Amino acid sequence: MSSFKCLLVFDNQAKCVEISEGTTNRSLLQLLRSTFQNQSISLIQQWRSDWNSWVEISEDHVANEGMQKYKGISCKSVGNLSPSTSVVFCCDMQERFKPAIKYFAEIAEVGNRVLKTSEKLGIPLVVTEQYPKGLGKTVEELDIGHAAVLEEKTKFSMMTPKIVEFLTSQVHLQSVVLFGVEAHVCVQQTAHDLITRGYDVHIIADATSSRTQADRHLAFERLRSLGAFVTTCETVLLQWVADKNHPKFKEIQQIIKISPPDTGLIMKSNI
Structure with missing residues (x-):
């Protein structure tokens, strides 16, 4: 399985890591939390260079190769249950x-x-x-x-x-x-x-x-x-x-x- 370099961003911190293609959003969220030791991170945004802005990830998998940029957002869950x-x-x-x-x-x-x-x-x-x-x-x-x-x-x-x-x-x-x-x-x-x-x-x-x-x-x-x-x-x-x-x-x-x-x-x- 191929991998790509990723720049993780949270607050004023940034760290470059390597991520496998097909990594799930949950795994990426866990990586953000462990990287910045912040358990309240619950949303992920991806940098879209074509839009020149951050957008919330909604895809099931991180699929694009190359240099990517992801940001963790602190947001407390409201605790819905199903x-x-x-x-x-x-x-x-x-x-x-x-x-x-x-x-x-x-x-x-x-x-x-x-x-x-x-x-x-x-x-x-x-x-x-x-x-x-x-x-x-x-x-x-x-x-x-x-x-x-x-x-x-x-x-x-x-x-x-x-x-x-x-x-x-x-x-x-x-x-x-x-x-x-x-x-x-x-x-x-x-x-x-x-x-x-x-x-x-x-x-x-x-x-x-x-x-x-x-x-x-x-x-x-x-x-x-x-x-x-x-x-x-x-x-x-x-x-x-x-x-x-x-x-x-x-x-x-x-x-x-x-x-x-x-x-x-x-x-x-x-x-």
Whole structure:
């Protein structure tokens, strides 16, 4: 495969790199982010010498050879969700964590609402289990029978080679809906790895926890600063259906009809 030289531009910085012909826009976006260490870059513009101006890239691939010029634009995503471009990540909801994690039973109940909805809407599911030999399998309260990937791991991030390969093969996926434990370790590191690869990440706060509330809430602050959307189960489910006339709306309505349990999101004062 041939390649071409490319001048990457961001703010007052510019670096020349070599890019393979056929590089996807997502790969180019990732290159811009890593080159300038700016995770908020979300748009790419290409210099059009015939127009003497920058234009936003809309092609599926970068195809022209020769010296090209691309500019990264900082623009925060607004976090739109669609079933056709979403994937659900369930992180390490395992038996041995039950007695240790704050509000584990409650976040599992909320997490199962996400899983049921993902199955009804045909949204792929990725599940990991951290060292299951010692920490047990995913709790039986969670219905993960429709998982596209069920991966054992020892690293904290869910982004194992198998899961990276799965995401790479699903080029239409843009948004990752992520929940599980622990918020400040595996969930946070997974979100970081996903964001640096160009995905929108939505953290289901009422289905995500840690051993301590301090770690949990500080993790949510950190995740927001990384660019993740810290949200709730019901918010995401209704974003997916978007319209009361959606053919699956009544089924999803039954899932959220009963108010979710208290998952400890509101910090209580002792005063």
